[in-house]
Amino acid sequence: MAANMVPVHSGKAGLDFKIRNVQVEDIAEVYKMLVANRPYVGLNSRYTYFLLARDFSDTCVVAEHEGKIVAFSTGYVPPNRRDTFFNWETVVKRGYRGYGLQKRLLLHQIKMANVKYFEGTVNPSNDASKRNFAKLAELLKAKCETKVLFSEADFGNDGHEAEVLYRIGPISQEALDSVMNLFG
Numbered sequence: 001m002a003a004n005m006v007p008v009h010s011g012k013a014g015l016d017f018k019i020r021n022v023q024v025e026d027i028a029e030v031y032k033m034l035v036a037n038r039p040y041v042g043l044n045s046r047y048t049y050f051l052l053a054r055d056f057s058d059t060c061v062v063a064e065h066e067g068k069i070v071a072f073s074t075g076y077v078p079p080n081r082r083d084t085f086f087n088w089e090t091v092v093k094r095g096y097r098g099y100g101l102q103k104r105l106l107l108h109q110i111k112m113a114n115v116k117y118f119e120g121t122v123n124p125s126n127d128a129s130k131r132n133f134a135k136l137a138e139l140l141k142a143k144c145e146t147k148v149l150f151s152e153a154d155f156g157n158d159g160h161e162a163e164v165l166y167r168i169g170p171i172s173q174e175a176l177d178s179v180m181n182l183f184g
């Protein structure tokens, strides 16, 4: 789907969110949100986010509430696995968590990427993301395999938790459409 896809409004959980592709002009606001929502987010340079917005906006999204960005989710289709969407980082602003926004963002990204498999990594201590990935697999009636992608030792035991890969799929278009309909 094109980068300038029609924005999707999601209001089934009580708040109205507009999910749309990220643009370079959003990054100043996105970066402030990332800084404010540490420590869970492995904050990267602004330049990284500019490049994501410039070159991967087809698969990176923001959610807005009343015109303000309240969530950001990045990812891409790996060139050597074109049937897969890899989710790199998702952040939902405090105060907007628990509305199912992470699940909605991921569903929209899978749909935009037009793929059969979802991949994402989670730190072992991140209960909300672990729960959400497992729930996505269950809702999509798809298999979910997990393995350590990068261990603590890979990160030089510098305090960075392991990154555990969740691979979900194959995902059918029918299942995706019906779950998206459920979540808005």
Ligand SMILES: CC(C)(COP(=O)(O)OP(=O)(O)OC[C@H]1O[C@@H](n2cnc3c(N)ncnc32)[C@H](O)[C@@H]1OP(=O)(O)O)[C@@H](O)C(=O)NCCC(=O)NCCS
Pocket (backbone or CB within 6 Å): 037, 040, 041, 088, 089, 090, 091, 092, 093, 096, 097, 098, 099, 100, 101, 102, 103, 104, 122, 126, 127, 128, 129, 131, 132, 135
């Ligand atoms: C992880 C995060 C993206 C979740 O966003 P969210 O929009 O609140 O997620 P959802 O509303 O879709 O779902 C939250 C689910 O986790 C559950 N949950 C929330 N906090 C939890 C916790 N501390 N422990 C266990 N479960 C938790 C909720 O009950 C909900 O499950 P349910 O749908 O079965 O009720 C958000 O908390 C966040 O931005 N955290 C900081 C950054 C981060 O960790 N990003 C992910 C790794 S890159």
